[in-house]
Amino acid sequence: MSLYLIFFLVLCVIASYGFLRRFLTRYGLALAAESARQRRTQAFRHAFDCLSDLMRLLRLMQQYRGLYAIRYLGVDQHELLVERAIEIERLFSLLLQQLLSQDERFLAVVTPNNFKLVRYQWQLAVNPSFTVSAEQSFQQQTQLIEKIINWLRELARKQIEPELPSLAQGQQADQTLLRLRETIKQFAHTLPELAEMVARMRGLAMMLALARHTDIGKRAQIIHLMQQAETLLNKQSTLGGQLCTTIAQPVIHEAEQACHYFLRRLREQLLADQPSLGVEVIYQEGTAAVDALFVWMDQLKAGLLGRL
Template identity: 25%
Template sequence: MSTVLLSIVGLLLVIFVWQTMVRPPAPVNLRSDVGVRRSLADCEGLLRLIHSLQQHRGMCAAWLAGGQQFEAPMRGKRRDVNHDIEALVAIAEAEAMCDSPCLTPYELDLLDTQWKELCAELDGIGVRPGVDDSITRHSLLVSHVLSWLKSLGERRVAPFAGPAHDKLLRTWLDTLPQLGEHLGQARAIGSSAAARGDCSPAERMRLMFLASRAESLMHQAIADAPRLPGALPATERVVGLIGILRSALPGSPHAPSAEVFFGDATAAVDAVYAWMNACEDALRNALAPAKPSAG
């Protein structure tokens, strides 16, 4: 009996030593501090690429519709997109080492290939795409990156945010990026119509849908994450753009020029991105480890 008791005590001692000295510490504190900060930075990189793609889409649409003044800034923005894609290589490689990667090098290479093929066609290699085709292909690229953003946030940040920050996280990862994308699509369609001097019934219907959806997303963001810095100026810009989409499109009285419309739409989109930054700052502060009190 004493031999059995000694064996049990010895086994418990071995387990205790393994847990306290051999087994690596639980990753919660490390990942909630270092790992989550890295994941937040990775999300920032994806948002930069989304922003650049959206801007290029709008400039390209206006240029294809006859706005030659958009060509130079469009080519400059193309360099930004290339840089933003290159910056994601390290993120994709790190994700590939995870059990459930949110983004793989293969997926990034595929997006890069599709992007470069589009640019080559815009430069006249092969058949140059029309306005609608260009907007559609840009939007598909944006949708891929938006899905990576949502996946990365849900898998790498959400587990450490907790239920108390669900709405804040959803606002940053989904609601505001979707708001920016709806406004970005409206910018592209509206800029091309303004450059052409005419808004077709199909374009008008699409713009009405985008305006309605953007308004709904804006109200959802306000309800889920109220009192964030940047929310008020962003909502003012968004409401102003929605008003233009509903009452001052090409073909209507007091319709803005392509340059003016693009500028107003860009101010609204950029204000939404500033709202996203405020949302991320609030999330980063909420996830920061508590500092020990002095004394």
């Protein structure tokens, strides 16, 4: 074998080795990047699952609060209360298990001990053996519901928002990122607050409808919440169609219409000089408005997860 051939073969081996090393390096980097992306996606979905369960807990606690309040005033809602109580306890247990597998960012907002404390305070607030008034129980439950809403907002800010840049790709990444941040804010902060305003009005309105005398305090609270809700609703209905293209406009329109209808009914038939709105109607129409807002939130969630 000539020296030229040997030299040529050596060069081929060296070139092949260099190519193979570059290929393996790039392949390894690609695998690492894909693995990191999958971990982010899994963490993103895990956080969203927990947020969704917190929202379900919020919704049930709101329903329970309204039913529990009118129970004090002689309306028998025992079966519904028991049903909601079982669902609430089941969700408390499920969320507590989820907290044990969350990362540091999540636990910086909600620790298992904090969650156990809220669960214990809720059990005390709805314990019929404690001699508190309907107003006191309503207020205690409202304070705990507000904690859940605060958790939703903080968890979205610390757990979800840091992952959004990875979802904003392409030439319009900056605009996409801005829309995603607005969507998260609407999903985990603004709409839950709006739902709580409507749900609180539902509970106060039922108590007011059952009162044997004009309760100026409750009327004032309802009017104040009504003004806040209308302002927030008008802003969100305008913003909603600009965020995720996957959101069907009929969903936003239905939520807007259900809320405005409920508020108009309260204004015209409950806050009038001669109230004519019954407790069952208030509960049904208020619940329809709250449910429509949660459907809106579900659509936002689907739009966000669809980008993964």
